[in-house]
Amino acid sequence: MDAKSPPNNARNDLDRFRLRRFMEDLIDCGEVEVRDDRVDLADLATIMQGNAKALWFRNVGDEKMELVGNVVAGRNRLARAFEVEPRQVALEMQRRLRLKPEIINLGRADAPVQEVVLQGADSDLTKLPVHLQHAADGAPYMAALDYVIDPATGMTNSGYRRLMLRGPHEAGVDLNAPSDLRAIYMAASARGEKLPIAFVVGAHPIDLVSATMRVPVDELGLVSSLRGAPLPVVKCITSDIRVPADAEMVIEGYLDERGYSEKEGPYGEYLGYYGGVKMNPVFHVTAITHRHDALFLTTTISGNRMDLTDTSNLEALRCELNVWEALKPVVREPIAVYAPVASGGSMSVRVSLKQRYPGEARTALYTILGSVGVKNAFVVDPDIDIFSNEQMEWALGTRFQPDKDLIIVSGVRLSPLDPSLHGSPVGAKAGYDLTWPMQHAARWELSTPTPPTYAGEKFASIRAALEDGPKRFEALMAAVGSRDGREIVRELHRLRDKGLERDDQGRYFLKK
Numbered sequence: 001m002d003a004k005s006p007p008n009n010a011r012n013d014l015d016r017f018r019l020r021r022f023m024e025d026l027i028d029c030g031e032v033e034v035r036d037d038r039v040d041l042a043d044l045a046t047i048m049q050g051n052a053k054a055l056w057f058r059n060v061g062d063e064k065m066e067l068v069g070n071v072v073a074g075r076n077r078l079a080r081a082f083e084v085e086p087r088q089v090a091l092e093m094q095r096r097l098r099l100k101p102e103i104i105n106l107g108r109a110d111a112p113v114q115e116v117v118l119q120g121a122d123s124d125l126t127k128l129p130v131h132l133q134h135a136a137d138g139a140p141y142m143a144a145l146d147y148v149i150d151p152a153t154g155m156t157n158s159g160y161r162r163l164m165l166r167g168p169h170e171a172g173v174d175l176n177a178p179s180d181l182r183a184i185y186m187a188a189s190a191r192g193e194k195l196p197i198a199f200v201v202g203a204h205p206i207d208l209v210s211a212t213m214r215v216p217v218d219e220l221g222l223v224s225s226l227r228g229a230p231l232p233v234v235k236c237i238t239s240d241i242r243v244p245a246d247a248e249m250v251i252e253g254y255l256d257e258r259g260y261s262e263k264e265g266p267y268g269e270y271l272g273y274y275g276g277v278k279m280n281p282v283f284h285v286t287a288i289t290h291r292h293d294a295l296f297l298t299t300t301i302s303g304n305r306m307d308l309t310d311t312s313n314l315e316a317l318r319c320e321l322n323v324w325e326a327l328k329p330v331v332r333e334p335i336a337v338y339a340p341v342a343s344g345g346s347m348s349v350r351v352s353l354k355q356r357y358p359g360e361a362r363t364a365l366y367t368i369l370g371s372v373g374v375k376n377a378f379v380v381d382p383d384i385d386i387f388s389n390e391q392m393e394w395a396l397g398t399r400f401q402p403d404k405d406l407i408i409v410s411g412v413r414l415s416p417l418d419p420s421l422h423g424s425p426v427g428a429k430a431g432y433d434l435t436w437p438m439q440h441a442a443r444w445e446l447s448t449p450t451p452p453t454y455a456g457e458k459f460a461s462i463r464a465a466l467e468d469g470p471k472r473f474e475a476l477m478a479a480v481g482s483r484d485g486r487e488i489v490r491e492l493h494r495l496r497d498k499g500l501e502r503d504d505q506g507r508y509f510l511k512k
């Protein structure tokens, strides 16, 4: 990775990936509901739940802070962030991941995220608009992007993590799922060391997407690649961690050395149900830095409309990218990959592919089911639009025989938050082969309404057309230039006692 000093135009770029700019752009696209009235923290979650738009609250709580939510809770908005069509986002991410990252180190004076520095008593988490997200949550919690330096490699790791408030300068961090941060933290705690960490609150959607990925590279570079632009960074005030300098706010601090030491939760979780109370590490604040006009970002996690949560939409994109990557060496021609967000983002995955050899669809299914978080996988032929629930239902109803086309894989790890496991650490996955078996594909013609397509000779009469050879009704219409069809019914009726017959394909012909 290149580490450069700021070029002259670095300041201009500091606006390009600013969350506030992105939100302004979304307003122009009609994707935002702006609320200028005073809104209490207690009402934020219910206003956002099931709301198809992003929300921009301009007057929240006693501090009258600005808060945005549901920002990435829709594929349209993620597509806007990547400047592509909604169906192209995962493909565009694949393209960008190949771009060379570039990091630009800024000093504090040039870093908007350090315009305001709060330390000591002023770095107070309870002054931020952290709100109760779900009725039975243990306390208000926020989701933020964490950045740490892995002492083993010197590389920066980033993730998206939830922090449940424990006091003005303390929060629990949910670190139960397998993750790089969990491994880094457990190693630090085993050495009896604190782990410095910085949480970014309010960043461009691409930074959010980047944090959901788990790749063995320096993840500052990952942000740069996915942005497709140099990433301006600044060193934290109280640690050596570098964070995006164009973010809205950074909460600096450390995870203490005690390990999983305090009870936390429950949290409303990403599959729409509550998790249990668990032991988690404790985060201690050392500083809060932010822009003068910082925009606080809240992230929607759970509720009864998973398709309209930030988490499900981010998870779906992560999952699609993983599946694309896994299929590449296995399937010659994958056409499209889609993870329907309503299932939580990765529980179901649909893939369309062009089969090149018998068994390819099944091979694809096993590959998809190998991806973390995927429970049900569906493979279809290219004529099915996997982004359409209606087309998928049609394929399931008409191209699937449960005793032949279903694969069950048992005894595999699933998300422990899946209530259907009833507490078991392992469960089953299912693969649905909705493709035509290659040897039968030609037998089934799709019965779609199309204008007459007969491209042969034109005839003066139906009789002349039939004397030319067998034709189906549509071809007879086209052969005599009919734009109606009923006159052909009348003529065929007349021809019945003149030797009119039908062949096995339903074509009309005249017996010689």
Ligand SMILES: Cc1cc2nc3c(=O)[nH]c(=O)nc-3n(C[C@H](O)[C@H](O)[C@H](O)COP(=O)(O)O)c2cc1C
Binding pocket: 143, 157, 158, 159, 160, 161, 162, 163, 173, 174, 175, 176, 177, 178, 179, 180, 181, 182, 211, 212, 213, 214, 215, 299, 310, 311, 314, 315
């Ligand atoms: C909105 C959101 C919130 C998340 N919260 C948590 C969390 O609290 N704890 C956790 O372990 N993973 C959480 N995740 C998943 C991690 O961010 C994800 O697994 C990430 O890849 C972990 O990064 P790492 O392995 O580089 O540490 C969350 C994901 C999203 C999108």
